[in-house]
Amino acid sequence: MIELGKLNTLSIVSHRDDQCYLDGGEWGEIALADSGGAAGKPVGDRLTVFVYIDGKNQVVATSQTPKAQAGEVAWLKVVSLSHAGAFLDWGLPKDLLLPFSEQKGKVIEGRFCLVRLFLDEDNRIAASMRLDDFIQDEAFYYQDGQAVELIIAEHTELGFKAVVDHKYWGVLYKSEVFQPLKKGQKLAGFIKKIRPDRRLDLILTQAKYGEKVDSTSQKILDILAERGGYIALTDKSDPQLIYDTFGVSKKVFKQAIGGLYKQRRIVLESDGIRLA
Structure with missing residues (x-):
């Protein structure tokens, strides 16, 4: 069919x-x-x-493959505006229509917008910015720890709202995000927890905490060796600087250097860490 x-x-x-x-x-x-x-x-x-x-x-x-198909969410560029609506670059010669009725906020030529592709009443494919009309809050058939595909939809007070597998809403909490994220970004993630109300809490890494501390400890030692035995980072350093260097949260970093200090493998100085 x-x-x-x-x-x-x-x-x-x-x-x-x-x-x-x-x-x-x-x-x-x-x-x-x-x-x-x-x-x-x-x-x-x-x-x-x-x-x-x-x-x-x-x-x-x-035989050409578009950037998205019906039922999928995509971050597409507005290439022109007309009396019918806006037209988006979706990878095919004829641009994709974003009707006025499916727009939210001001649509500006040259900028990107997050849309969901759907079939209209005539079975023609079109785009909509009204994601809440398509994306569901309650999710089914998922398990904790399951790998999923995420698209960042917006920044919120809690963290980031993301579309899960083009079908469901989920939340990435800011206390558990240690990398820059932007609207429209597509990335892999995991179901952290399915809440009693069937809503999804998400996480970007599945590694167990203890394993992450251990791998971070080794990374600290490796980078210290590469940099002549000294790094100008402490447990009071900016969390973003820690993430940029080691790819982990400040909490994991503090646990790792605490363990290395107890093992007497590093010396903690006022402005940095030194190999013992």
Whole structure:
């Protein structure tokens, strides 16, 4: 069954007038817009193509892969504005429409916006900035520690609100984020906890705390050796500087240097750390 607005794997059924046609099932034969790449491929070969309804209300296919498909959230650039709305660069020759009715706030040409791609009432693919109409608060079928794909949606008082697997909202707490994050950024993460209300708490690393302290201790020793036995960092240093150097929180750093000090492997000075 063909899924409009998504990648499909279809069989070649014929070549006519330098045009390749694919088996579209209930949609009949579908013309491959960029047939050059299929030249010489025999009938029966299968191609992975993106299928959608074009501006002429025809079902067409392309071998090009867009930056996002129907049902996905993406950070896309506004390339033009018109009486119909805004148009976004989504990686295909014809830009993607962001209708006025699906916009939130001021949309400015040249800037990016976070959108969810959907099929309108005519099955044409379009974009929406109204993520709450599509992204659910309550999540199901996840387990604590499960790997997920995240897209940062906004900065909040708690930390960062993120879209999980293009379907659910989740929260990254600022006390557990030790790297710069920005709106639209896509990154891997994990389910830290599923709350009783089925909402998701997220985390960017799954390493157990003790393991992280141990690996940080070794990293401190390695960097000390690389830098002549001294680093100008202490447990009172700026958390961002600590993260930039070791990739960990200030709490993990303090635990690591405390352990190394007790083992007499480092000397703690007023303005830095020195190898013992």
